[in-house]
Amino acid sequence: MANNKIRRPGITDEAPWVKWLLTGIALVFIGLFLLIPLVSVFFEALRKGWELYLAALVEPDALSAVKLTLVTALIAVPLNLTFGVAAAWAIAKFEFKGKSVLITLIDLPFSVSPVVAGLIYVLLFGAHGWFGEWLGAHDIKIIFAVPGIVLATIFVTFPFVARELIPLMEAQGSDEEQAALVLGASGLQTFWRVTLPNIKWGLLYGVILANARAMGEFGAVSVVSGHIRGMTNTIPLHVEILYNEYNFVGAFACASILALLALVTLALKSWVEWKAERDDEAARIAANAE
Amino acid sequence: MKKLLPLLLAAALLSAGPARADTTLLNVSYDVMRDFYKDYNPVFQKYWQGKAGEKITIQQSHGGSSAQARSVIEGLEADVITMNQHSDIDAVAQRGKQLPENWASRLPNNAAPFTSLQVLIVRKGNPKGIKDFSDLIKPGIAVVIPNPKTAGNGRYTYLAAWGYALKQPGGNEQKARDFVSALFKNVPVLDTGGRGATTTFMQRNIGDVLVTFENEAEMIAREFGRGNFEVVYPSLSIEAELPVSVVDKVVDKKGTRKQAEEYLKYLWSLEGQTVAAQNYLRPRDKAVAGKFASQFPAVKLFTVDEFGGWKAITPKHFADGAIYDQIAAANAKK
Numbered sequence: 001m002a003n004n005k006i007r008r009p010g011i012t013d014e015a016p017w018v019k020w021l022l023t024g025i026a027l028v029f030i031g032l033f034l035l036i037p038l039v040s041v042f043f044e045a046l047r048k049g050w051e052l053y054l055a056a057l058v059e060p061d062a063l064s065a066v067k068l069t070l071v072t073a074l075i076a077v078p079l080n081l082t083f084g085v086a087a088a089w090a091i092a093k094f095e096f097k098g099k100s101v102l103i104t105l106i107d108l109p110f111s112v113s114p115v116v117a118g119l120i121y122v123l124l125f126g127a128h129g130w131f132g133e134w135l136g137a138h139d140i141k142i143i144f145a146v147p148g149i150v151l152a153t154i155f156v157t158f159p160f161v162a163r164e165l166i167p168l169m170e171a172q173g174s175d176e177e178q179a180a181l182v183l184g185a186s187g188l189q190t191f192w193r194v195t196l197p198n199i200k201w202g203l204l205y206g207v208i209l210a211n212a213r214a215m216g217e218f219g220a221v222s223v224v225s226g227h228i229r230g231m232t233n234t235i236p237l238h239v240e241i242l243y244n245e246y247n248f249v250g251a252f253a254c255a256s257i258l259a260l261l262a263l264v265t266l267a268l269k270s271w272v273e274w275k276a277e278r279d280d281e282a283a284r285i286a287a288n289a290e
Numbered sequence: 291m292k293k294l295l296p297l298l299l300a301a302a303l304l305s306a307g308p309a310r311a312d313t314t315l316l317n318v319s320y321d322v323m324r325d326f327y328k329d330y331n332p333v334f335q336k337y338w339q340g341k342a343g344e345k346i347t348i349q350q351s352h353g354g355s356s357a358q359a360r361s362v363i364e365g366l367e368a369d370v371i372t373m374n375q376h377s378d379i380d381a382v383a384q385r386g387k388q389l390p391e392n393w394a395s396r397l398p399n400n401a402a403p404f405t406s407l408q409v410l411i412v413r414k415g416n417p418k419g420i421k422d423f424s425d426l427i428k429p430g431i432a433v434v435i436p437n438p439k440t441a442g443n444g445r446y447t448y449l450a451a452w453g454y455a456l457k458q459p460g461g462n463e464q465k466a467r468d469f470v471s472a473l474f475k476n477v478p479v480l481d482t483g484g485r486g487a488t489t490t491f492m493q494r495n496i497g498d499v500l501v502t503f504e505n506e507a508e509m510i511a512r513e514f515g516r517g518n519f520e521v522v523y524p525s526l527s528i529e530a531e532l533p534v535s536v537v538d539k540v541v542d543k544k545g546t547r548k549q550a551e552e553y554l555k556y557l558w559s560l561e562g563q564t565v566a567a568q569n570y571l572r573p574r575d576k577a578v579a580g581k582f583a584s585q586f587p588a589v590k591l592f593t594v595d596e597f598g599g600w601k602a603i604t605p606k607h608f609a610d611g612a613i614y615d616q617i618a619a620a621n622a623k624k
Contacts, residue, residue: 127365144366246513
């Protein structure tokens with residue numbers, strides 16, 4: 001604790017005007033490229049009054065877009081949470097052949113363009129795709145329907161949880177788990193009582209990021225959606241359609257939901273970081289006291 | 291997992307979607323047709339309710355015409371497909387085999403219930419004095435056209451310019467090619483669809499002329515006000531036939547053939563043609579055309595048949611490495 005109070009010596013020797021200029025440029029940049037666009041979304045949405053704004057949000061197609069977006073996130077995020085924890089646990093705590101291949105595979109969605117991610121599913125499940133004929137014969141719809149949208153979303157949010165947890169778990173090592181096992185805990189008990197509490201903040205952080213991406217994804221979902229109004233449009237797709245129809249209030253009203261989500265995500269993220277830091281601090285103090 | 295299960299179940303239930311007993315038709319259409327079908331669908335629903343006593347739900351899907359055709363080929367279950375050129379529906383017939391190749395002969399007028407034509411939209415007061423296609427190739431004129439590779443709208447503009455040059459005194463293929471090449475040299479942005487081009491011109495204020503469908507000009511008037519631009523009718527332009535078809539494979543599977551065919555046939559009815567005219571689509575029906583004559587100035591027109599139809603045009607002009615690609619590559623070098 002005390003360390004934070006010590007005044008740090010100047011890191012740079014530049015003249016004050018250089019420092020101020022650089023800080024100023026950074027602030028102007030942030031203002032121009034982040035703050036003003038964010039404000040303009042709400043400004044455009046509310047331009048013609050609250051009444052029209054609310055009307056645009058409760059319009060059936062908008063509601064269906066919100067519902068579909070929530071459903072998609074509700075399926076994709078828990079699945080990625082389960083997978084992410086399992087993968088990170090295996091990678092961080094064990095040595096096995098093909099580990100680096102697994103890590104590369106997990107990272108793949110970060111490096112693949114979302115459009116390509118969408119096209120992969122068209123190639124697999126489209127009418128002329130690998131499984132297209134079989135699916136058609138059994139009347140199973142994957143692309144241009146909800147399952148395709150969920151699949152594409154899972155693909156693009158794949159790495160978030162695992163990527164967040166791997167470095168954390170690696171840094172923590174497996175000493176505590178080994179101690180628990182030696183003291184007679186079962187594997188499951190060890191996981192619930194030792195591993196999970198250690199990673200909870202990192203996990204939450206990963207989930208928040210995955211959720212933000214799941215709700216905001218455009219490219220991959222656009223390819224597999226089919227754009228059927230009131231059926232297969234998520235919020236981002238609906239925003240684009242409304243914008244193309246010159247319905248600017250509607251478009252920005254829906255965009256403002258996404259912007260709000262981003263702000264909530266940001267707030268949650270800061271809160272999680274703050275909590276995690278405080279927990280660390282408490283643990284350190286407890287350790288020192290012993 | 292205990293927490294997950296109810297969530298997954300709820301999701302599955304929700305995604306099962308609205309279970310309607312009534313018939314649902316999916317109309318897969320191109321970008322700028324949304325306004326027309328927004329007006330036409332309720333008219334048809336009312337008609338069908340009265341005639342068959344059945345409530346019908348019509349879902350719409352819009353996007354760039356070739357992209358939409360592609361989605362249908364890949365399995366987007368369109369009962370009807372309504373496009374801005376025959377080649378997109380031909381693609382569904384040839385690649386997807388979802389409808390017979392003679393689809394265009396199943397309905398009157400080459401299966402196109404209405405037409406439009408390419409017009410020139412200029413800034414208020416026409417500051418650059420643009421009167422005809424020949425003005426578009428002058429140096430310093432910026433022309434906004436959607437990409438002919440992805441938008442039927444852009445392809446019609448390309449062909450309008452080609453035909454215009456060809457039909458001038460002393461016109462020949464080489465001159466037509468030079469003319470089109472000079473035209474695309476003046477294009478600063480190639481949007482992927484007609485609506486994108488309109489946004490570029492009106493919203494982003496780029497360019498001196500926008501070349502687009504006559505009915506899109508009316509959309510601009512409704513959205514941006516009539517005083518903000520002027521429509522210039524060229525001395526000669528191309529007639530764009532906007533074809534429609536039932537997708538046989540889908541309607542036979544869903545059992546919606548009767549409704550889907552009626553949905554398209556009704557486009558030729560007095561009511562359907564009137565809605566079209568109200569949306570500035572040129573109706574086929576003589577009586578309706580007469581009633582709305584004042585909003586459709588007479589323009590000398592030629593059709594794609596002039597060039598042997600889309601089946602001859604696509605490989606010659608728009609296929610990979612064909613004339614448009616050659617022109618674009620040559621212009622990029624300069």
